[in-house]
Amino acid sequence: MPSSVLSALEFLLQESVPESFVWVTYGDDEYLHTLTLQKLRKIWLPQPEDELNLSEFSGDDTTWADVYRELVTVSMFTTHPRVVIVTEADSFVSRYRVELEKWVSESSRRNILALSVHQWLPQTRLAKLVAEKGVVIECSFSKRKHPELVSWIKKWARQQYGLILESEATELLLESVGPICGLIDQELRKLAGLGKKSVTTEMVRELTGTWRTKTVWEIIHAALEGKTAVALSEVHRLLEAGETPLGILGMMTAMLRRYTLATHRYLHPLPGQPRVTLQGALSESGVPGFALKDEEMRLRRLGRHRAAQLVHWLRKADAAMKGSLATEPRLILERLIVVLGQPEAADGRLAPL
Structure with a gap:
């Protein structure tokens, strides 16, 4: 840098x-x-x-x-x-x-x-x-070296939430959630809600179970594959487990941004360089190699118009859940998932809000 x-x-x-x-x-x-x-x-x-x-x-x-x-x-x-x-x-x-x-x-x-x-x-x-x-x-997070991320998470937790994280607890949090800034901040907010100043590995293990992150991936994949009923069923499962619509949206936002980044990289090659393949763009946006083929299929089904609008949709949904609209947050989340699963909306005219 x-x-x-x-x-x-x-x-x-x-x-x-x-x-x-x-x-x-x-x-x-x-x-x-x-x-x-x-x-x-x-x-x-x-x-x-x-x-x-x-x-x-x-x-x-x-x-x-x-x-x-x-x-x-x-x-x-x-x-x-x-x-x-x-x-x-x-x-x-x-x-x-x-x-x-x-x-x-x-x-x-x-x-x-x-x-x-x-x-x-x-x-x-x-x-x-x-x-x-x-x-x-x-503004990069996942590209940073592991020790730098661990150090920053500890400092951020203390500055924003008054939390003191043990080194092992910080390592476990990063490992459980992955190098996704939005998800890590969300988990720190949950830990702060426990009302305790010091955070142990046991607290992290109990609160930040990786099944939540895995379930959100399953929600996104099911929605993009047209399995809307499956996606909504998984949403209800998370809600029944105590997750909030805003919390689910936060996890979805951190994951869906990959599609926006990949679409932009694919459509706008760097000056003097050839256009990358769609899989190449997905790889640059952080998709692991073993998942590239499946993610390419999902992104193509999503379509470039909707992929380009994802960030705007997610921001509007976030603002709506925080009070800009009187609509129930759960309904806003369900509407977003339904729209993601509509291939006939690939031209971007059908929006979640």
Whole structure:
């Protein structure tokens, strides 16, 4: 990792944050992107009323004119800067690279632009300008070395939840859940709910049973193979065991992001390089070799349109379960699973919300 690039793992533990008018988060861990942007939003817009100064766009369906209009708008009712966040911004950066280079190269701005992308090539002119004038944060988790992940989990557990994890307990948690940041954070939240400060291996073994993770894989596989009744039956099994709809959604999100990453990698080859095969894209997104053939079949059945929209669907479902809609969280989860299993919805017109 270049010296000018921060690791999201280190950044999330820091108390101080650099000042800059342009930020880029890149990498394959969607949850780390979310945590990083959440931290920045709290710093940039500390009061609820400051949210009026926030504009969020999806890079797939916005234009530079939309973004630039917000960047040059002066805040009328607060001293805080306006903040413009563009998520899933790979295609946006490709389309408006010249405009972005011009904007970044000009004198420092008061308002803030944050771009969230999967890929960020450091040799491009835009990347060099951002490295000079802004901040770049790498959001990767599974690619980190095992000792680094163990160390970070212990620090994160203490900082966020006031938990003290024994080394062996941390090792067991990582082994049980796998190197998936969202799932690990979810399990730490459960452990914090026990009301005990120190976490032992016995507590981890009892609460984070791998059968839950395995069951969520089975739910996703059944849904994508058109076995909707089987998928819903497994959901009900988890709910009866005490899992919450939001908890199941969190595990599904960490797993389904592989399809989004693989689809983007397949459809958008790196400059000067040949397009990778779909199995190659799945491999790069973290799918193990023995599962590539089956995962390719499921992704093809899902279709590129729905795969590209998965992240947006999951974010909307998460917000809905947290109160943005009056619908029961269980019904939101069931609707998502039903839509995943509808091959006639491959054009993306049928959405879960």
